[in-house]
Amino acid sequence: xxxxxxxxxxxxxxxxxxxxxxxxxxxxxxxxxxxxxxxxxxxxxxxxxxxxxxxxxxxxxxxxxxxxxxxxxxxxxxxxxxxxxxxxxxxxxxxxxxxxxxxxxxxxxxxxxxxxxxxxxxxxxxxxxxxxxxxxxxxxxxxxxxxxxxxxxxxxxxxxxxxxxxxxxxxxxxxxxxxxxxxxxxxxxxxxxxxxxxxxxxxxxxxxxxxxxxxxxxxxxxxxxxxxxxxxxxxxxxxxxxxxxxxxxxxxxxxxxxxxxxxxxxxxxxxxxxxxxxxxxxxxxxxxxxxxxxxxxxxxxxxxx
Amino acid sequence: xxxxxxxxxxxxxxxxxxxxxxxxxxxxxxxxxxxxxxxxxxxxxxxxxxxxxxxxxxxxxxxxxxxxxxxxxxxxxxxxxxxxxxxxxxxxxxxxxxxxxxxxxxxxxxxxxxxxxxxxxxxxxxxxxxxxxxxxxxxxxxxxxxxxxxxxxxxxxxxxxxxxxxxxxxxxxxxxxxxxxxxxxxxxxxxxxxxxxxxxxxxxxxxxxxxxxxxxxxxxxxxxxxxxxxxxxxxxxxxxxxxxxxxxxxxxxxxxxxxxxxxxxxxxxxxxxxxxxxxxxxxxxxxxxxxxxxxxxxxxxxxxxxxxxxxxxxxxxxxxxxxxxxxxxxxxxxxxxxxxxxxxxxxxxxxxxxxxxxxxxxxxxxxxxxxxxxxxxxxxxxxxxxxxxxxxxxxxxxxxxxxxxxxxxxxxxxxx
Numbered sequence: 001x002x003x004x005x006x007x008x009x010x011x012x013x014x015x016x017x018x019x020x021x022x023x024x025x026x027x028x029x030x031x032x033x034x035x036x037x038x039x040x041x042x043x044x045x046x047x048x049x050x051x052x053x054x055x056x057x058x059x060x061x062x063x064x065x066x067x068x069x070x071x072x073x074x075x076x077x078x079x080x081x082x083x084x085x086x087x088x089x090x091x092x093x094x095x096x097x098x099x100x101x102x103x104x105x106x107x108x109x110x111x112x113x114x115x116x117x118x119x120x121x122x123x124x125x126x127x128x129x130x131x132x133x134x135x136x137x138x139x140x141x142x143x144x145x146x147x148x149x150x151x152x153x154x155x156x157x158x159x160x161x162x163x164x165x166x167x168x169x170x171x172x173x174x175x176x177x178x179x180x181x182x183x184x185x186x187x188x189x190x191x192x193x194x195x196x197x198x199x200x201x202x203x204x205x206x207x208x209x210x211x212x213x214x215x216x217x218x219x220x221x222x223x224x225x226x227x228x229x230x231x232x233x234x235x236x237x238x239x240x241x242x243x244x245x246x247x248x249x250x251x252x253x254x255x256x257x258x259x260x261x262x263x264x265x266x267x268x269x270x271x272x273x274x275x276x277x278x279x280x281x282x283x284x285x286x287x288x289x290x291x292x293x294x295x296x297x298x299x300x301x302x303x304x305x
Numbered sequence: 306x307x308x309x310x311x312x313x314x315x316x317x318x319x320x321x322x323x324x325x326x327x328x329x330x331x332x333x334x335x336x337x338x339x340x341x342x343x344x345x346x347x348x349x350x351x352x353x354x355x356x357x358x359x360x361x362x363x364x365x366x367x368x369x370x371x372x373x374x375x376x377x378x379x380x381x382x383x384x385x386x387x388x389x390x391x392x393x394x395x396x397x398x399x400x401x402x403x404x405x406x407x408x409x410x411x412x413x414x415x416x417x418x419x420x421x422x423x424x425x426x427x428x429x430x431x432x433x434x435x436x437x438x439x440x441x442x443x444x445x446x447x448x449x450x451x452x453x454x455x456x457x458x459x460x461x462x463x464x465x466x467x468x469x470x471x472x473x474x475x476x477x478x479x480x481x482x483x484x485x486x487x488x489x490x491x492x493x494x495x496x497x498x499x500x501x502x503x504x505x506x507x508x509x510x511x512x513x514x515x516x517x518x519x520x521x522x523x524x525x526x527x528x529x530x531x532x533x534x535x536x537x538x539x540x541x542x543x544x545x546x547x548x549x550x551x552x553x554x555x556x557x558x559x560x561x562x563x564x565x566x567x568x569x570x571x572x573x574x575x576x577x578x579x580x581x582x583x584x585x586x587x588x589x590x591x592x593x594x595x596x597x598x599x600x601x602x603x604x605x606x607x608x609x610x611x612x613x614x615x616x617x618x619x620x621x622x623x624x625x626x627x628x629x630x631x632x633x634x635x636x637x638x639x640x641x642x643x644x645x646x647x648x649x650x651x652x653x654x655x656x657x658x659x660x661x662x663x664x665x666x667x668x669x670x671x672x673x674x675x676x677x678x679x680x681x682x683x684x685x686x687x688x689x690x691x692x693x694x695x696x697x698x699x700x701x702x703x704x705x706x707x708x709x710x711x712x713x714x715x716x717x718x719x720x721x
Contacts, residue, residue, distance in 0.1 A: 049529075052529075052532075052533035053532075053533060054529060054532055054533055054699075071536075074533065074534065075534060077533075079530065079533050079534075081526070081529040081530060081533075083526045083529065084526065085525050085526030085527035085528065085529060085530060086525070086527060087317075087321065087525065087527055088525065089321065089325075090317075090321065094317075094320075098313065098317050099530070101309075101313040102310060102313055102314075102530075102531070102534045102535060103534060104309060104310075152530075
């Protein structure tokens with residue numbers, strides 16, 4: 001198992017006339033988190049299903065640790081599907097053991113792994129998954145089922161973890177906890193592919209990103225570089241009045257009014273001072289800041305290009 | 306394909322099936338229902354009979370009435386005669402009165418014997434409502450005997466001597482097989498039919514369970530994780546093996562009960578059938594049963610793989626059920642002539658072989674070599690079907706909401 005944990009080269013997949021994934025390339029390093037980002041229906045899940053061998057690509061190359069992504073090598077991948085599935089009448093413990101054994105763990109190793117990961121998933125002030133072991137899956141809450149599914153993904157210590165929309169249905173406490181787990185995975189050298197449409201979560205976790213739109217990668221690379229390479233320049237303005245006098249013109253490309261202020265995207269080569277100048281003439285400026293573009297901004301920029 | 310994931314999936318499937326309440330209930334209930342359905346009619350007949358029947362007879366011949374000794378001598382369990390036979394004058398008036406009395410339930414039945422009865426004129430038997438067929442047979446037999454005796458006597462023959470000379474001969478059938486003790490063919494036939502019935506019932510039941518289990522995996526979406534870790538073929542083998550073993554467990558429990566009963570009550574019909582079954586080669590029997598079981602289970606799994614809901618699968622399983630039914634009826638009709646060309650040829654066709662080859666082998670028509678050839682065919686077909694079903698399953702896995710058409714299934718098979 002040498003080589004990058006995951007490499008996609010010019011992968012395409014069509015369903016009838018629709019091109020779900022169009023010439024997508026992607027590389028994932030060990031010990032890094034890569035965000036596969038994009039709106040719903042942009043081809044994220046199709047890409048992941050091809051990596052997991054559930055769908056076959058029409059063309060292109062998929063490699064796991066340098067080997068073709070098929071057969072036994074997939075057992076080193078931990079996969080959390082977007083549509084979660086557990087056997088409702090099995091007990092949590094039996095189910096976790098089943099997941100571990102599916103990934104070729106011996107019964108003893110499976111038991112150790114279940115105990116260890118149940119411990120790790122004990123959130124502060126909440127019952128540890130260990131206390132649900134004897135309960136049937138159908139008796140658990142949605143969030144608890146999600147936790148069980150996630151533990152099942154990690155039991156066999158995968159070198160590559162693929163999480164498809166892992167934040168969906170999680171409350172803020174569990175979301176925070178999941179971020180901790182993802183950071184832990186990254187620190188222990190695991191490569192994580194995080195598919196989500198929640199840009200703010202990706203922004204907090206990802207080293208690299210791949211923004212997809214209609215199956216095409218519209219923007220990819222290290223998050224920091226992507227951001228600094230962005231031509232977008234944004235200004236956050238707060239005033240004692242609603243800055244409704246700002247409208248797109250030769251300086252301003254786009255204005256978004258937010259409660260007591262505005263997020264302003266400047267045109268290329270425009271001077272931010274011009275905007276400040278205009279604002280001062282219309283009222284008291286409480287805050288004026290040139291900010292880094294968010295992933296949302298980058299995405300909109302990339303798509304509109 | 307690896308054995309470990311197959312076993313992991315099979316074990317989960319097995320435990321999930323055996324642990325359910327319905328498994329326990331069925332294990333207890335089915336022998337109970339079968340026992341009751343055999344015992345109840347016998348019990349009912351016994352409980353119903355002890356009423357005395359009043360039978361009126363108008364006899365124009367003058368031969369019959371006094372000779373109905375066999376009916377008069379019959380007694381009820383309480384020692385009273387079963388039939389009270391009353392004479393009715395053979396006049397038109399008396400006859401029509403007697404018929405009225407039957408309608409009024411004063412008589413249970415009224416028989417009119419015309420003067421020409423000995424020469425073939427019918428005896429008319431009037432009963433109140435729909436008659437009990439057994440009783441009619443019984444009474445008819447008595448009248449028949451009396452009238453035949455009358456005929457013989459008229460020809461100057463001694464009825465006792467005629468009946469002694471025309472009694473049936475004995476006819477014992479013994480099937481010989483090289484290297485095996487001769488056994489009565491009757492026993493082997495009974496055993497083969499009993500096994501065919503058992504196989505039919507358990508295959509329909511557990512085939513449907515395999516199908517459901519496949520559909521449920523799709524419905525509960527567990528399938529996405531399963532197929533991303535194990536190959537679809539491994540998954541199919543695991544499912545068929547797990548459900549199959551749970552079925553064999555249930556059958557094993559029933560067999561143990563039957564064995565217990567036949568040891569406890571060696572004279573019962575159950576014990577006799579069991580001994581007959583035991584007279585057929587046990588290893589061959591188990592082999593054909595188990596392989597046949599898995600063959601049909603894989604077909605049912607295939608139905609599950611192209612469906613998305615249990616209702617849909619229930620409709621689509623009809624062809625498989627029909628195939629099974631044909632095999633079953635062929636076996637039952639084949640018992641009459643297990644050496645016929647049709648049965649011989651069909652006993653090599655994998656879908657019919659489990660039942661038909663078992664039958665032919667059981668009655669000594671087929672050799673170990675024939676059995677081995679047909680067994681190999683069954684196993685090979687099962688492997689091919691399970692692999693194909695795995696492929697269909699793999700492609701059909703993400704189909705929800707719409708059942709695959711036949712052309713789509715064929716395309717999937719080519720592509721996967």
